[in-house]
Amino acid sequence: MLFERQFIPDVIKITPKRHGDDRGFFSELFREDQFQAEVGPVRFVQDNQSLSATAGTLRGLHFQREPVGQGKLIRCLSGAILDVAVDIRSGSSTYGQHVAAELTPENGAWLWIPVGFAHGFVTLKPETTVLYKVTSYYSPEHDSGIRWNDPALSINWPMPEASLTLSAKDQTAPLLEQIEPPFQYAATGA
Numbered sequence: 801m802l803f804e805r806q807f808i809p810d811v812i813k814i815t816p817k818r819h820g821d822d823r824g825f826f827s828e829l830f831r832e833d834q835f836q837a838e839v840g841p842v843r844f845v846q847d848n849q850s851l852s853a854t855a856g857t858l859r860g861l862h863f864q865r866e867p868v869g870q871g872k873l874i875r876c877l878s879g880a881i882l883d884v885a886v887d888i889r890s891g892s893s894t895y896g897q898h899v900a901a902e903l904t905p906e907n908g909a910w911l912w913i914p915v916g917f918a919h920g921f922v923t924l925k926p927e928t929t930v931l932y933k934v935t936s937y938y939s940p941e942h943d944s945g946i947r948w949n950d951p952a953l954s955i956n957w958p959m960p961e962a963s964l965t966l967s968a969k970d971q972t973a974p975l976l977e978q979i980e981p982p983f984q985y986a987a988t989g990a
């Protein structure tokens with residue numbers, strides 16, 4: 801299991817080892833002991849899966865407010881995504897900045913995004929399946945988000961707006977400056 805901290809170091813790209821042979825490969829996708837040794841005492845309570853039929857499907861930028869903020873461990877099972885995590889922790893030196901990582905079945909990587917980030921992705925291929933583990937249960941009343949194309953975030957989505965598919969909720973999400981900072985920076989980044 802290779803852990804690569806991104807330029808916002810609390811966001812980590814995790815690449816499981818693949819044991820290849822003439823049949824294909826075997827891979828231990830997740831081990832709590834190795835994950836907790838690197839990240840800390842984080843546990844997952846819910847697994848999610850989404851299928852997006854077309855390339856250019858953009859889901860995000862979402863987060864759940866405290867006390868049920870969600871850490872997310874994301875991987876792409878089919879197709880391809882550009883995964884984006886925006887630091888929305890008040891007091892963070894990288895507040896409003898983001899990490900972007902391409903996740904594909906070929907690279908087999910997870911992206912770990914702790915509580916304190918807004919998360920979204922755009923699909924780069926049709927029939928894209930995303931699996932993600934989260935650290936708090938879904939709570940509709942705490943579900944929140946910021947606008948995917950907020951100019952203050954300078955996210956370079958690789959497709960023109962006209963070619964994107966978004967939910968009505970995502971099209972009308974507030975700008976970061978319009979919301980109360982939902983999280984406080986904590987050095988642990990858990």
Ligand SMILES: Cc1cn([C@H]2C[C@H](O)[C@@H](COP(=O)(O)OP(=O)(O)O[C@H]3O[C@H](C)C(=O)[C@H](O)[C@H]3O)O2)c(=O)[nH]c1=O
Nearest residue numbers: 848850859860862863872919920921937938939967969
């Ligand atoms: C997140 C979630 C949703 N739902 C229901 C609520 C709606 O009826 C339906 C679709 O929900 P939503 O439009 O929020 O799904 P996405 O747009 O894919 O959002 C998700 O993808 C982005 C990238 C995220 O990071 C969020 O975790 C998550 O919100 O599933 C549930 O029943 N349980 C859940 O945990």
